[in-house]
Amino acid sequence: MTAFIIRRLLIAVPVLFLASVLTFFLVINSGDPLENLRAKPGISPQVIRNEEVRLGLDKPFVERYTDWAGNFITGDLGNDMKNRPVWPQLWSAIKYTLRLVLIAELIAISIGLMIGIVSGVRQYSGFDYSTTFISFLFFSLPVFWFANLLKVFGAIKFNDWLENPGISVAFAVVITALFGGSFYLIGRKRERLRIAKPGARYKWSGISLGVTALVMLSAMFSFKNREYGRFVKTLGSEPRDLADSLPSRLWSYVGHGVLPVIVLFTISYAGYSRYMRASMLEQLNADHVRTARAKGISETRVIVRHAFRNALIPIATIATLSWGGLIAGAVITERVFAWNGMGDFFLDSLSNPTPDPNRLLAFVMIAATFTIVFNIVADIIYAALDPRIRVS
Amino acid sequence: MSAIVGSHDAEFAVEVRSQWRTVMRRFFRHRLAMISLITLTIIFLASVFGRYIWRFDYMERDTANLSQPPSWTHPFGTDSLGKDMLALTLRGAQRSILIALMVSVLSTTIGVTLGAIAGYFRGWTDAIIMRITDLLLTIPLLILAGCIAWQFDGGGSWWLLSLILGVLSWQGTARIVRGEFLSLREKEFVEAARAIGVTDRRIIFRHVLPNALGPIIVSATLSIAGAILVETALSYLGLGVKAPDSSLGLLVSDYQAAFQTRPWLFWFPGIFIILICLGVNFVGDGLRDAFDPKQTRVRA
Numbered sequence: 001m002t003a004f005i006i007r008r009l010l011i012a013v014p015v016l017f018l019a020s021v022l023t024f025f026l027v028i029n030s031g032d033p034l035e036n037l038r039a040k041p042g043i044s045p046q047v048i049r050n051e052e053v054r055l056g057l058d059k060p061f062v063e064r065y066t067d068w069a070g071n072f073i074t075g076d077l078g079n080d081m082k083n084r085p086v087w088p089q090l091w092s093a094i095k096y097t098l099r100l101v102l103i104a105e106l107i108a109i110s111i112g113l114m115i116g117i118v119s120g121v122r123q124y125s126g127f128d129y130s131t132t133f134i135s136f137l138f139f140s141l142p143v144f145w146f147a148n149l150l151k152v153f154g155a156i157k158f159n160d161w162l163e164n165p166g167i168s169v170a171f172a173v174v175i176t177a178l179f180g181g182s183f184y185l186i187g188r189k190r191e192r193l194r195i196a197k198p199g200a201r202y203k204w205s206g207i208s209l210g211v212t213a214l215v216m217l218s219a220m221f222s223f224k225n226r227e228y229g230r231f232v233k234t235l236g237s238e239p240r241d242l243a244d245s246l247p248s249r250l251w252s253y254v255g256h257g258v259l260p261v262i263v264l265f266t267i268s269y270a271g272y273s274r275y276m277r278a279s280m281l282e283q284l285n286a287d288h289v290r291t292a293r294a295k296g297i298s299e300t301r302v303i304v305r306h307a308f309r310n311a312l313i314p315i316a317t318i319a320t321l322s323w324g325g326l327i328a329g330a331v332i333t334e335r336v337f338a339w340n341g342m343g344d345f346f347l348d349s350l351s352n353p354t355p356d357p358n359r360l361l362a363f364v365m366i367a368a369t370f371t372i373v374f375n376i377v378a379d380i381i382y383a384a385l386d387p388r389i390r391v392s
Numbered sequence: 393m394s395a396i397v398g399s400h401d402a403e404f405a406v407e408v409r410s411q412w413r414t415v416m417r418r419f420f421r422h423r424l425a426m427i428s429l430i431t432l433t434i435i436f437l438a439s440v441f442g443r444y445i446w447r448f449d450y451m452e453r454d455t456a457n458l459s460q461p462p463s464w465t466h467p468f469g470t471d472s473l474g475k476d477m478l479a480l481t482l483r484g485a486q487r488s489i490l491i492a493l494m495v496s497v498l499s500t501t502i503g504v505t506l507g508a509i510a511g512y513f514r515g516w517t518d519a520i521i522m523r524i525t526d527l528l529l530t531i532p533l534l535i536l537a538g539c540i541a542w543q544f545d546g547g548g549s550w551w552l553l554s555l556i557l558g559v560l561s562w563q564g565t566a567r568i569v570r571g572e573f574l575s576l577r578e579k580e581f582v583e584a585a586r587a588i589g590v591t592d593r594r595i596i597f598r599h600v601l602p603n604a605l606g607p608i609i610v611s612a613t614l615s616i617a618g619a620i621l622v623e624t625a626l627s628y629l630g631l632g633v634k635a636p637d638s639s640l641g642l643l644v645s646d647y648q649a650a651f652q653t654r655p656w657l658f659w660f661p662g663i664f665i666i667l668i669c670l671g672v673n674f675v676g677d678g679l680r681d682a683f684d685p686k687q688t689r690v691r692a
Contacts, residue, residue, distance in 0.1 A: 327532045
């Protein structure tokens with residue numbers, strides 16, 4: 001195991017090296033960072049000369065690269081073009097982004113796997129078709145557009161509503177009809193499958209549940225929510241005044257995070273549910289599941305113990321592959337919601353005013369390292385789940 | 393393509409369906425894929441020929457109707473300069489679709505070539521190509537494309553952006569094709585071809601590639617959807633297509649501030665992106681099902 005990890009890390013070294021050379025080459029040849037300074041009147045040649053030396057512009061490409069690489073190996077990411085150290089800025093960005101990405105990923109994995117299992121077990125059912133459609137919709141959703149949409153409907157309009165909550169008659173009718181209708185359909189199906197006793201009043205129990213839900217909803221929002229003001233935030237990554245009490249601060253974190261998390265959730269949920277469904281289908285048609293059924297094991301046990309466990313194995317690889325998509329998604333999400341995360345860091349580095357080599361290199365190195373580490377973790381999980389695979 | 397086997401006994405004639413015919417049949421029975429294909433065709437034709445038919449040009453300013461909500465004259469409304477939103481959306485869609493098609497063609501060509509070489513020759517060639525693939529997979533596409541697009545001043549032009557995206561997004565196809573080639577090259581028919589002295593090039597293109605065409609077509613189709621999303625995202629961030637050129641992402645970015653006051657300016661470009669991607673994804677899914685030899689049940 002140790003040997004495996006060490007070997008994988010050794011393979012990672014040339015990949016990181018090439019990635020850094022590629023980035024370095026791209027960034028270095030992207031215009032003169034001192035263009036504005038040179039154009040200014042009354043700047044002495046000495047000042048410009050000093051700046052050139054500070055940014056290393058007087059040196060050839062290879063020497064600039066080796067300078068950077070030498071510092072990088074010792075753990076020094078250097079200063080950016082405005083002469084601020086890169087690492088503190090990047091570290092605070094990583095903290096925000098990781099918080100966002102990890103929470104979204106956890107929710108996406110748990111919901112995605114659950115939905116995937118059910119739609120795999122109930123293949124070609126109404127549930128399967130509707131979740132498939134939702135997954136495809138999420139696959140096709142432009143992140144920037146959806147994030148803006150959420151900003152208006154999830155935050156501004158929702159906050160307006162919270163300030164003066166009320167449920168219209170039409171909404172009440174729709175909610176009740178929705179509950180009543182879905183329970184009626186479930187009941188009819190169960191009666192046809194002879195699971196439920198004939199004559200069970202699903203329709204009425206559904207409608208009564210809908211009414212109960214309505215009463216509870218209106219009770220929840222009948223008090224004016226003055227304490228936390230406009231709860232769902234559209235901008236910023238954390239509460240401004242940190243002097244507040246802990247619960248209200250936590251509440252504020254939730255308010256700031258809920259919309260970006262929803263956006264990132266839609267990015268990775270679809271992948272998990274689709275792959276889990278496919279994986280589940282493959283397992284359910286496998287020989288060992290047929291054997292398990294033939295032994296007379298209960299269907300629940302067959303699904304949970306025999307199919308689900310094996311179906312999890314390929315998911316380990318999907319989890320790492322979705323990382324790249326999440327980082328890209330985080331770049332856009334953070335731009336829309338004005339979070340100071342890695343996406344913001346990246347976009348700022350591009351126009352600082354010209355691409356900033358040290359900042360971009362640091363960013364690419366961190367992003368690549370995460371990908372490589374996740375890949376190694378996936379391989380280890382893979383081996384742990386599947387005894388046929390040995391890492392050595 | 394069908395042939396009659398045992399034609400001397402017409403009563404027991406068996407119609408042989410070629411693989412392509414089976415695939416086509418399965419695909420045409422896939423209702424959602426067919427609906428998507430029709431929708432896509434309509435959007436495509438409208439975006440290409442729309443400007444010759446539609447009464448407003450995207451440059452034209454209808455100064456009598458500034459910031460109008462959707463109406464009969466302007467089905468998608470107008471912006472604050474009086475430009476017709478339908479004309480603008482169609483032009484944006486045309487650019488986005490064009491870029492996506494270019495990216496798909498380019499990335500599939502590169503991916504198939506590299507994947508085929510890696511899978512067929514194995515050994516060192518394989519190792520080097522796959523390490524390059526890994527390298528490009530470690531850096532997220534949006535990041536790499538953003539860095540490069542910035543170099544060329546946002547690509548500014550659509551063809552440069554499609555070139556950049558195409559050159560950077562072939563990794564998935566290459567992996568799939570390599571996998572197919574690795575297994576196909578061990579098959580008897582390849583061995584037979586090699587035994588009678590067929591050249592490597594001919595084996596790759598005439599014997600192996602046609603058998604790997606299913607997954608390639610599917611991944612080429614799906615890459616169109618991916619390309620549209622990446623391109624619109626880059627254009628939205630200001631790293632892709634730039635004015636005076638147009639793209640659906642650029643339109644969303646231009647009009648996002650108007651969402652509260654003039655929502656129609658925001659809705660239509662976004663809905664077009666979703667419609668195109670959704671359509672492409674469903675067609676891809678239909679093709680995958682159609683090509684899948686294990687698929688016996690024809691989906692309703």
